[in-house]
Amino acid sequence: MSHYDVAVIGLGIVGANAVYATARAGARVLAIDAGLPGAGTSGTSFAWLNSVRKEPEAYHRLNVAGMSAHRDLARDLGDDGAHHFGGSLEWADAGDGERELRARVERLAGWGYAAEFISRERAAAMEPGLEFPGHVREVAFFGADGWLDAPGLIRRLLSAAASKHGAEVRERAPVRSFRACGDRIEGLVTDGGETVAESVLVCVGPATQAFLEPLRAMVPVGRAPGLLAVTSPPGAKLDRVVHAPGIHLRPDAGGGLLLGTEDVDKLAVSAGASANLPELAAILLERAGRVFSGARGVKVVDSRIGVRPMPADGHTIAGRIPGYANAWVLATHSGVTLGALLGRLIADEIVRGASSPMLAPFRPDRFVA
Template structure:
């Protein structure tokens, strides 16, 4: 029977980063996924690297550090091709929308985040295809933001980890565990048991169901979202744009990637009967109002991705309560946070070095709430 130092279960953006960081630190790593790496939520994500709506301050700082961790990772991999920096632009409706944006920009700038107002003429020079409504004299520019080609990065991470000796197994669901006392001794798969000194669960939206077999409480809800990919636009778009009712960015294959929070809700309420291409059409219509290059594009793909959403909205990272050698990472904003979380958890598992930055995000906070309530 094979024996590993660390078994990482789930190879989305979070697990793939953890695999890379643990293998790079010298551990003998098994990387295992029920399907194909990157085909879970990480394959259907807007993948905006940012910390512009992350509250409170500790969560904002975690996300800002996540962006820096991506920059470090690209250098470490010697490959900048998965990361598309260049910042993001945002504007709001007149009235309450603009007041909220002004307050947010002021707060972010105070926290040291790259957030500023620029004249619409400068924004138009950066993105000539954008059409700003008349009331918009200034646009917000978040200069440090970017977007991630996540499927490509996941491949790069796993290839890099393999060079450090990691073994990758796909289409191999972990069914259960063999445990003794507070230790998990082996993973149970269809192909037999696999021994590992430590396990790390990175199962994304499947986390809650998965750890239920360990009688552990790691509350992660599933929040679906719709994204539409279009045919190539008539003119270039170079960065992430948030306008009222629509967000858009370039897609890795040359089209546009479109989303909108209220259309997510339409897709959810229509359930299985939702006509996703039709909903994608609504997104194209809205994109065409703010970006001339979107006029005449076609929806080539419309897909629902399922966000892993911790019960309080914030990252869950650390030992699974009740176990000495089992760990979990589950988070929304996993694109922004994956590189950082992978690195921090690798240090915790490998060197027993608890991260102060992760202190507010431990799984125990849910157990505490439950016992207080009860």
């Protein structure tokens, strides 16, 4: 029977960061996924590194720390090719949308976030392919933002954890059940038999609630679907994340553009069938062409609906699973931004016994009556 210090279940961006951090901290780690690492939520995420709409202030600051942790991780891994910094640009419709954006920029700047308004001329110099409506004289610029090639980073993290720190990675190995005794999980049962780990960390994203039901643990995590479209390479270069009315877009790691927006997400959910994806992706493409000249003439080469985890109160869940002394859970809607930080903090907690005050508002036991 195999024996490990830590078993990490689920190898998306959060789980892969946890594997890397726990193995780097000296633990003997088993990294296990029911499918292929990064093939779930992380592979269908817009992957915007930011803290632009993360409130209240405690959650905003957690995400700011997450952005800083990604910069540390990029330096640690060397030229990983997955992190793309340079900021993001945003403008809004005249009226309520513009007033909300101005209030948000002022609030974020007051919190010390890199948020400011720049002239449309400066924004156009940054991204020559962008085309702004006549009423837009200034554009919001969030200078610390970036985007992430999440699948690429997952591969790099797991490779480094295995080759440099001795972690064992198992793909296509679903955990079928747990063997628990009292307040401890003593074994994980897979098709290959039972595995024993001193500590267990669950990072299964939108499957969290169903996965933990056999343990009678209250960790309420819902599912938030979203549609993304990937295009062929554009005729003009785009370097940054852009949010315009009705569309958000950024470069894709494959050389095209990645497109999405909230109201089309809702259409995709209500349609409930993949047969409508080409029509919905065409909406995204048409809107992108209104604001970015390089999007005209490109084709949609892929469209997919991803399902992201959504904790019941909208905020990250990080800590011991209620009722268990040796089992932890991480679940968050902000997995891309927070992955590097959560991995590091939970590794400190599991391996070194060092709890971070930063996670105090986000513990799972807040849901226990």
